[in-house]
Amino acid sequence: MTTSQQTEPAIKKPFIILIVVCIVAVCGIVYELLISTAASYLLGDSVKQFSIIIGIYMSSMGVGAYLTKFINNKLLEKFIIVEIVLSIIGGISVLGIFWFFSLGGIFFVFVLYFLTVVIGILVGLEIPLVMRIMEKTFNLKDNVANVLAYDYIGGLIGSIAFPLILLPGLGIMRTSILIGGLNLLSALWLIVKIKEFPFRSRYLIITVIFTICLIVGFIYAKPISNYLEQNFYRDQIVYSMQTPYQKVVVTKYKNDIRLFIDGNLQFSSLDEYRYHEGIVHIPASFSPNLEKVLVLGGGDGLAARELLKYKSIKNITLVDLDAKLLDLFKNDKLLTSLNNKSLKNKKVKVYSKDGLSFLKEDETFYDLIIVDLPDPRTPELSNLYNKQFYDLVQKRLSKTGIMVTQATSPFFARDAFWCIAETVKESFPYSSQFHINVMSFGDWGFIIGSKIPVENRIDDIKIDVETRYLDSKLAKNAFLFGKDVIKPEDIEINTLFSPVLVEYYKKGWASWE
Numbered sequence: 001m002t003t004s005q006q007t008e009p010a011i012k013k014p015f016i017i018l019i020v021v022c023i024v025a026v027c028g029i030v031y032e033l034l035i036s037t038a039a040s041y042l043l044g045d046s047v048k049q050f051s052i053i054i055g056i057y058m059s060s061m062g063v064g065a066y067l068t069k070f071i072n073n074k075l076l077e078k079f080i081i082v083e084i085v086l087s088i089i090g091g092i093s094v095l096g097i098f099w100f101f102s103l104g105g106i107f108f109v110f111v112l113y114f115l116t117v118v119i120g121i122l123v124g125l126e127i128p129l130v131m132r133i134m135e136k137t138f139n140l141k142d143n144v145a146n147v148l149a150y151d152y153i154g155g156l157i158g159s160i161a162f163p164l165i166l167l168p169g170l171g172i173m174r175t176s177i178l179i180g181g182l183n184l185l186s187a188l189w190l191i192v193k194i195k196e197f198p199f200r201s202r203y204l205i206i207t208v209i210f211t212i213c214l215i216v217g218f219i220y221a222k223p224i225s226n227y228l229e230q231n232f233y234r235d236q237i238v239y240s241m242q243t244p245y246q247k248v249v250v251t252k253y254k255n256d257i258r259l260f261i262d263g264n265l266q267f268s269s270l271d272e273y274r275y276h277e278g279i280v281h282i283p284a285s286f287s288p289n290l291e292k293v294l295v296l297g298g299g300d301g302l303a304a305r306e307l308l309k310y311k312s313i314k315n316i317t318l319v320d321l322d323a324k325l326l327d328l329f330k331n332d333k334l335l336t337s338l339n340n341k342s343l344k345n346k347k348v349k350v351y352s353k354d355g356l357s358f359l360k361e362d363e364t365f366y367d368l369i370i371v372d373l374p375d376p377r378t379p380e381l382s383n384l385y386n387k388q389f390y391d392l393v394q395k396r397l398s399k400t401g402i403m404v405t406q407a408t409s410p411f412f413a414r415d416a417f418w419c420i421a422e423t424v425k426e427s428f429p430y431s432s433q434f435h436i437n438v439m440s441f442g443d444w445g446f447i448i449g450s451k452i453p454v455e456n457r458i459d460d461i462k463i464d465v466e467t468r469y470l471d472s473k474l475a476k477n478a479f480l481f482g483k484d485v486i487k488p489e490d491i492e493i494n495t496l497f498s499p500v501l502v503e504y505y506k507k508g509w510a511s512w513e
Contacts, residue, residue, distance in 0.1 A: 013193070014134065014137045014138070014146075016189070016190065016193050016194070017130060017133060017134060017137075017190075018146060018147070018150045019150075020130075020186045020189065020190060021126075021127070021130055021147055021150040021151055021154065022150045022151070022153055022154040022157070023154065023182055023183075023185075023186045024083070024123075024126050024154065024183065024186060025150070025151045025152070025153070025154025025155045025157075025158065026154045026155070026157050026158035026161070026179075026182065027086070027090065027123075027158070027179045027180075027182050027183050028123040028126070028154075028155070028158070029154070029155045029158035029159050029162070030158045030161075030162050030166065030175070030179045031057075031090050031093065031119050031123065031176075031179060032053070032054060032057045032120075033158075033159070033162045033163075034093065034094055034162075034172060034175060034176050034179070035053050035057070035093065035094075035097070035112070035115065035116050035119070036049055036050040036053040036054060037167070037172060038094055038097045038098070038112075038172060039052075039053055039097075039112060040262075041172075041247055041262060041263060042097070042098075042101050042108075042263070044262075044263070044264075044377065045377070045378070045506070046378050047378065047379055053116055056113060056116045056117060056120065057116050057119070057120040057123075058120070059120070060116065060117045060118075060119075060120025060121045060123075060124060061120045061121070061123055061124030062124060063117075063120070063121050063124060064120065064121035064122060064123065064124020064125040064126075065124045065125070065127070065128050066124075067121070067124075067125065068125055068128040068129055068132070071129070075129055075132050075133050076133050076190070076194070077198065077199070078129065079125075079126070079129045079130065079133060079190075080187045080190055080191065080203060082122055082125050082126060082129070083126075083183045083184065083186055083187035084183075084184060084187050084203075084206060084207060084210065085122060086119065086122040086123070086180075086183050087180040087181065087182075087183035087184035087187070087210060087214070088180065088210060089115070089118060089119060089122070090119055090122075090176065090179060090180045090183060091176060091177045091179070091180020091181065091183075091184075091214050091217070092176070092177075092180070092217070093115050093119060093176055094172050094173050094175075094176035095173060095176070095217075095224065095228075096111060096115060097111065097112055097115065098173070098225070098228045098229070099228055100112075101232075102228050102231035102232065127147060127148075127151055130147055131143055131144065131147050134146075134147065162175070163244065164244070166178070166179075167242055167244070168242060168243055168244040168324075171221070171222075171225065171242045172225075172242065173221045173222075173224065173225045174218055174221045174222070177214055177217045177218045177221055178218065180214055181211065181214045181215070181218070184207055184210055184211055184214065185211070187203075187207055188204070188207040188208075188211070191203050191204055191207065192204075226240065229249070232263065233249065233251050233260070234251070234253070235251035235252060235253035235256065235258065236251060236252055236253065237249055237250070237251050238250050238251065238252045238257075238334065239328065239332070241324060241328075243322050243323075243324040243325060244322075244324075245321055245322050246261050246262050246322060246325075247260075247261065247262050247263070248260075248261060248322075248324070248325055248328070249261075249263075250328075250334075250335070252334070255269065255270065256268055256269055256270050257269040257334065257335070257338065259300060261374060264374070264375070264377075265440060265441075266300070266374070267300065267302065267440070268439075268440040269338055270439070270440070271438055271439040271440050272302055272338075272438075272440075273467075273468045273469055274436055274437070274438045274439070274468075274469045274470075275406075275436060275438045275441075275444060276302045276303050276305070276306050277306060277436075277467050277468070277469055277470040278434070278436035278444075278446060278470060278478065279303060279370060279372060279404055279406060279446055280303055280306035280307055280370065281306065281463050281465065281467065281470055281475070282404070282434060282446070282448075282461070282470075282475050282478060283368060283370070283402045283403075283404040283448055284307075284310065284368060285461045285462060285463060285475065286402055286448075286450070286452070286454045286457060286461075287367050287368055287400065287401075287402055288400050288452075289312075289367055289398070289400055290310055290312045290313055290367050290368060291312060291313060291314045291315075291367055292313075292314065292315055292317075292364065292365070292366045292367050292368075292398070293307055293313055293315075293316045293317070293366060293367065293368045293369070293370065294316075294317045294318075294319070294364075294366040294368070294369045294370070294396065295307070295316065295317070295318040295319070295369075295370045295372060296319050296320075296355040296358075296359075296369070296370070296371045296372065296373060296384075296393075297319075297320055297355065297371065297372040297373040297374070298318060298320065298370065298372040299318075299320030299322055299325045299326050299329060300325075300329050300335070300338075300339060301318075301329050301330070301336075301338075301339030301341075301342040301343040301348075302338065302339050302342075303370055303372050304316055304318055304339065304342035304343065304345070304348050305338075305339045305340050305342040306465075307342075307370075308340075308342055308345055308347065308348075309465040309466060310465060313347065314347065315347055315348075315349060316345075316347055316348045316349070317349050317351070317364070317366075318343070318348055318349070318350050318351070319351045319353055319355050319358045320350075320351075320352065320353075320355075321352065321353065321354050321355070322352070323352035326343065326350055326352055329343060330343040330344060330350070355371075355373070355384060356383070356384065356389060356392070359389075359392040359393060359395075359396060360392065362396060364396065365396060365397065365398040365401070366396055366397060366398060366401060367397075367398050367400065367401055367402070368401065368402050368403075368404075369393055369396065369397060369401065369402075369403040369404075370403075370404055370405075371384070371393070371403065371404065371405035371406070372405075372406055373385075373405075373406070375408050375505065376408070376416065376420075376494075376501045376502060376505050377502070377505055377506070378502065379499055379502055382494060382499045382501045382502045382505075383496065383499070385405070385407075385420055385423065385494055385501055386423060386494045386495050386496055386499065386501070387423050387426050387427055387493055387494065387495050387496075388495065388496045390403075390423060390424055390426075390427035390428070390449060391427050393427070393449070394427050394428055394449065394451075397450075397451055398451075399451060400451060400452050401450065401451050402448060402449075402450040402451075402452070402454070403424075403428070403448065403449045403450065404446055404447070404448050404449075405420065405424070405446065405447050405449075406444070406445075406446055407420040407421065407433075407445045407446055407447045408420070408444075408445060408505065408508075409441065409442055409443055409444055409445060409508075410433075410435055410443060410445040410481065410485040411442060411443040411484070411485050412442060412443075412508055412509060412511075412512050413504070413505055413508030413509050414485055414488065414508060415488060415491060415504040415507065415508055416501060416504040416505040416508050417433075417445045417485075418487040418488065418491045419491050419492065419493065419494055419500060419501050419504050420447050420494070420501065421433050421447050421487070422487075422491050422492075422493050423493040423494045423495075423501075424447045424448075424449040425449075426493050427449060428449030428450060428451070429450070429451055430449070430450045430451070430452065430453045430454060430455070431447065431448060431449045431450070432447075432448045432450075432454050432455055432458075432479065433445060433446070433447050433448070433479070433481070434446050434448070434478040434479045435478060435481065435485075436470075436478060443485070458476055458479050459476060461475045461476050463475055491504075
């Protein structure tokens with residue numbers, strides 16, 4: 001007999017271990033997603049962060065698997081120790097990441113990757129240890145098949161539960177603590193179920209103490225996360241929620257109400273009217289027949305507020321992916337004071353749906369389509385600025401229809417702006433560009449794509465509705481660009497199979513960070 005066989009308690013009910021395998025697999029995949037999500041939220045560039053974190057995590061798991069060759073006895077006890085240590089480190093990992101980020105400095109990056117390595121190693125220890133624990137219960141063929149099957153099932157459960165249930169329901173910090181608790185409970189369950197386990201009382205006390213600590217942490221996770229998150233924003237946070245799609249934060253200082261999505265400023269109430277007057281009234285002034293309007297994005301209702309100033313408009317269809325964001329701007333008194341309760345207006349029909357899917361299914365023809373979406377900082381968002389998307393938009397325009405899209409800053413991200421302009425030009429018979437000075441963002445650009453020419457009608461622009469900033473003269477001048485922002489040579493268009501826009505965007509804004 002080997003030393004490990006002499007010291008290992010017999011596993012009389014193998015399903016006990018297999019269920020634990022499934023649980024730890026759920027925890028393992030969720031830890032990976034938690035760290036990647038936290039890194040994406042704090043550092044931006046989700047594709048880059050997920051790729052780096054997953055690469056480090058997987059290689060660390062390999063290191064953990066390799067280290068098990070040096071563990072020769074007391075396998076079950078050491079597996080339980082791994083679960084206890086993992087529950088604490090994994091449970092507080094997100095708290096640690098956010099805390100060190102709030103302190104600032106390069107040390108945060110070290111902590112981020114250090115936690116990734118440590119958790120990856122601990123997760124990598126689990127499955128090899130379980131296989132060796134089960135050696136006396138199953139033959140090699142059945143052992144490998146059973147353990148890996150339950151491991152893969154757990155991975156599937158974790159990967160589905162994280163985006164659909166855990167993150168939107170609990171938020172990132174409580175999810176981290178809950179998953180740490182699952183690791184701890186799996187250890188506790190083994191201690192209770194396996195009567196022959198040595199030092200049962202000692203490990204029972206340890207797991208119970210740590211369980212209580214995690215429960216307390218779960219209860220107070222919200223005020224802790226609010227305290228840490230407040231350090232990321234200049235003004236007082238009044239709303240903070242994690243939706244299935246994004247992190248939404250609203251701040252307030254005196255009369256300045258600001259919306260942030262995934263840490264990026266979307267508007268300031270001090271000057272948002274400049275942006276929304278530009279994106280609505282300039283293209284609307286070209287429309288000879290303004291009755292049906294489609295807004296893609298614009299879940300804050302601010303573009304709809306401007307559209308409702310036109311008596312000729314009979315209905316406005318607003319499509320935004322995030323139902324929770326729509327509900328916030330539809331019902332909250334602070335925010336409805338900004339959009340004048342536009343989302344509750346009888347003329348406005350609101351749909352919580354992906355804009356791309358809506359365009360594919362919709363059969364209505366619109367006189368004006370406003371594309372008011374976040375900047376193309378990720379490949380997913382870039383798909384809403386490519387030729388295939390604009391082809392769909394063009395098909396939904398009436399014979400005299402006009403589309404306008406926000407197109408980031410022609411000054412800060414010149415290549416990205418003109419990439420969008422060239423892409424629109426490929427999809428529409430006519431196109432044009434204009435820009436507005438929005439104090440919170442600087443010089444901001446917009447692209448018009450239309451079925452009727454607009455360039456030769458710029459001198460005839462007339463703003464007839466009530467505005468705070470825009471008038472006819474300013475609207476005409478908005479089409480003039482300085483020499484430092486004119487289109488550079490060799491700008492490619494953005495397509496589904498060649499998403500060049502993301503790199504143009506990153507390169508442009510990187511110079512100003």
